[in-house]
Amino acid sequence: MRTVVITPPRRFSLPKVSELWEAREVLYRFGARDVTLRYRQTLLGVVWVILQPLLTAVVFTLVFNKVAGLKAPGGVPYAIFSFVGLLAWNLFSGIINRSQGSLVSNRDLVSKVFFPRMLVPLATVYSCVVDFVVSTAFLVILMIVYGISPSAAVVLVPVWTLMVVLLASGVGLVTSALTVRYRDVSYFVPFLLQFLLYASPIAYAVTAVPAKYRWVYEINPLTWILQEFRWGFLAQPMPPAWQIVLSVVVPVAVFLGGAVIFEQMERGFADVI
Amino acid sequence: MPDAILRSDPGTPANGPAAARLTTIVAEMPDGSSITVSQVSKTYRILRQEDKDNYAAEALIKRLKGRKKRPETFEALHDVSFTVGWGEVVGIIGRNGAGKSTLLKIINRITAPTTGRIELGGRVGSLLEVGTGFHPELTGRENVFLNGTLLGMRRKEIAERFDAIVEFAGTAKFLDTQVKRYSTGMYVRLAFAVAAHLDSEILVVDEVLAVGDSDFQAKCLGKMREVARDGRTVLVVSHQLQTVSDLCTSALYLDAGRLVLHGTVEEALEEYKRSFARSASARQVPRHRPGTGELRFTGVGTASDITRPGEDVCVEFAVGANPGLGKRYYVSAFVVNEDGMVIAQCDSRVVDFWLDPSTDVQGRLLMRTPWLKSGTYAVDLFLYAGGRATDIWEQACHFQVLPVTPYAHATTPDGTDHGVVYPDFDYAET
Numbered sequence: 001m002r003t004v005v006i007t008p009p010r011r012f013s014l015p016k017v018s019e020l021w022e023a024r025e026v027l028y029r030f031g032a033r034d035v036t037l038r039y040r041q042t043l044l045g046v047v048w049v050i051l052q053p054l055l056t057a058v059v060f061t062l063v064f065n066k067v068a069g070l071k072a073p074g075g076v077p078y079a080i081f082s083f084v085g086l087l088a089w090n091l092f093s094g095i096i097n098r099s100q101g102s103l104v105s106n107r108d109l110v111s112k113v114f115f116p117r118m119l120v121p122l123a124t125v126y127s128c129v130v131d132f133v134v135s136t137a138f139l140v141i142l143m144i145v146y147g148i149s150p151s152a153a154v155v156l157v158p159v160w161t162l163m164v165v166l167l168a169s170g171v172g173l174v175t176s177a178l179t180v181r182y183r184d185v186s187y188f189v190p191f192l193l194q195f196l197l198y199a200s201p202i203a204y205a206v207t208a209v210p211a212k213y214r215w216v217y218e219i220n221p222l223t224w225i226l227q228e229f230r231w232g233f234l235a236q237p238m239p240p241a242w243q244i245v246l247s248v249v250v251p252v253a254v255f256l257g258g259a260v261i262f263e264q265m266e267r268g269f270a271d272v273i
Numbered sequence: 274m275p276d277a278i279l280r281s282d283p284g285t286p287a288n289g290p291a292a293a294r295l296t297t298i299v300a301e302m303p304d305g306s307s308i309t310v311s312q313v314s315k316t317y318r319i320l321r322q323e324d325k326d327n328y329a330a331e332a333l334i335k336r337l338k339g340r341k342k343r344p345e346t347f348e349a350l351h352d353v354s355f356t357v358g359w360g361e362v363v364g365i366i367g368r369n370g371a372g373k374s375t376l377l378k379i380i381n382r383i384t385a386p387t388t389g390r391i392e393l394g395g396r397v398g399s400l401l402e403v404g405t406g407f408h409p410e411l412t413g414r415e416n417v418f419l420n421g422t423l424l425g426m427r428r429k430e431i432a433e434r435f436d437a438i439v440e441f442a443g444t445a446k447f448l449d450t451q452v453k454r455y456s457t458g459m460y461v462r463l464a465f466a467v468a469a470h471l472d473s474e475i476l477v478v479d480e481v482l483a484v485g486d487s488d489f490q491a492k493c494l495g496k497m498r499e500v501a502r503d504g505r506t507v508l509v510v511s512h513q514l515q516t517v518s519d520l521c522t523s524a525l526y527l528d529a530g531r532l533v534l535h536g537t538v539e540e541a542l543e544e545y546k547r548s549f550a551r552s553a554s555a556r557q558v559p560r561h562r563p564g565t566g567e568l569r570f571t572g573v574g575t576a577s578d579i580t581r582p583g584e585d586v587c588v589e590f591a592v593g594a595n596p597g598l599g600k601r602y603y604v605s606a607f608v609v610n611e612d613g614m615v616i617a618q619c620d621s622r623v624v625d626f627w628l629d630p631s632t633d634v635q636g637r638l639l640m641r642t643p644w645l646k647s648g649t650y651a652v653d654l655f656l657y658a659g660g661r662a663t664d665i666w667e668q669a670c671h672f673q674v675l676p677v678t679p680y681a682h683a684t685t686p687d688g689t690d691h692g693v694v695y696p697d698f699d700y701a702e703t
Contacts, residue, residue, distance in 0.1 A: 006382060006391040029422040037410050109406050113423050114382040182329035
């Protein structure tokens, strides 16, 4: 029989991978719960998931294409160009938004049952990925309708999707832990996300940005990933090699960093929440 | 400490809950004990409302200013050591705030000890609060899987026991109904059923038996005995001393975070009752009592210490003024029997009685015809203002009820022995 030994925690602790693996079913159940709740009214759930990025893409087209006169590179319809951007963006912002308040809204669980707390914010990934898959299916339909063929790099899209998930989860872990401690974090995060939505090349191409500000975009990990998405789906030019390398390194680093920070902040949750 | 938030002290390295270091060793326990607790202490930092940084911006400014206060600490558990063998059902008793729940939380790994070491001979299943993790929008079936997983069961284990769980709960017909449509009873039964079918080697139970009807309670007690018969270990926290004496094979008595006694159930219950009398005198001093202290009782007494069943009980009290408070306040009283069970509550809100804090107040509580059985009763008094308890005076006064029955006809003792009170009843042919 196995023996469990409980001792006070060290000052610095690393996430315990074996413990997380043991509790993987909790992750799955949380995820399944969110998906079930979201899609219980099946029709409404799916329609909303498609409608939300579609309407946003239409608005972006009106504002940036019709009013501001920007063009999508490579002759791609503007709405589809921005829809691809929104696909990646909604996955990114969805994970951060949903994980941010997750610990507080599950405070009963956190203060009464033992399981690795990290699973609560991480489980929000499930429902966001399901949304992503639904909107991607819609994108495929749109591409067929408009006769747009993807490049061979489309096979790499799952990799970029994973990178978005890692990047967003890393940030989500930290913001969810901060929200437990500080109430105003829930005001900052939506504001920062909205800022980032316009500060990243989602509604417009990075080539539309004046050259002297271009560097601001080039250091933004979202720019790299967005270009990789468009490279795959819309056969846009391949981003520079350094961006491709960093677009893997940075999300992995952010995720691991977020997990370590979460682990430090986790002490005290049950006593505070 | 209703006005303060308890928080693990991050200042010391040895602290923090889930961050508890855990080592899993695949080995037999050397001495065959299921739980070994050695020198465990738990210190919380007390944060008063005004020192608490709820906002990140506020915390940042304070850090920049370099203002740092040394926080007060509160020791919820002090140097607790004990060993429990397999197959034992151990009751943990003690007054509110004695550290019972903290001890269970540490064993459950919800919070970590500040110092000390605990060795557990297997998985711990917890019944800390029935239905934790139930989601109202999910169906009964979905909740069984969600809750079971949270309690540490594998999907396969849940599937295997699913029928047994549903049968135990008796909610088979409503499996695909969302639990928000369940009655409280159904909800609780299903939740308990999931937890009861955990096959963890150690089962930790906190006050769950206070729910459900008596049939279901009996079923739960039976289930716990069965667990112990299987050679597993059960830890039970209960305020109902009856439960402890019915169920447990040994007991721990905690007082103010210290383990006072680990022995037979009788010894522990005896010590518990004795300590009630001892601490009553300490509580005569208002500042030794819990509560925010904005308003305090200045005196209390019963009109007569000895009554007969059916006679009015009158409790007189005095409360000091606090003109700065500005809010009206109310009084609540519990009548507690010798087993520590609250048998009556008299809350002044239900009779629309409120007091003004601007002057000293003399008041009285009159309980009419409480047909109490013979014995000594304690009265716990509470003052509440603005939703917070300003004074909590357990055992503020006592009264005795003489060993006579209020009924017109005497009978053998088995005619009046059962029950907690004497009801005012009548029989008639209709």
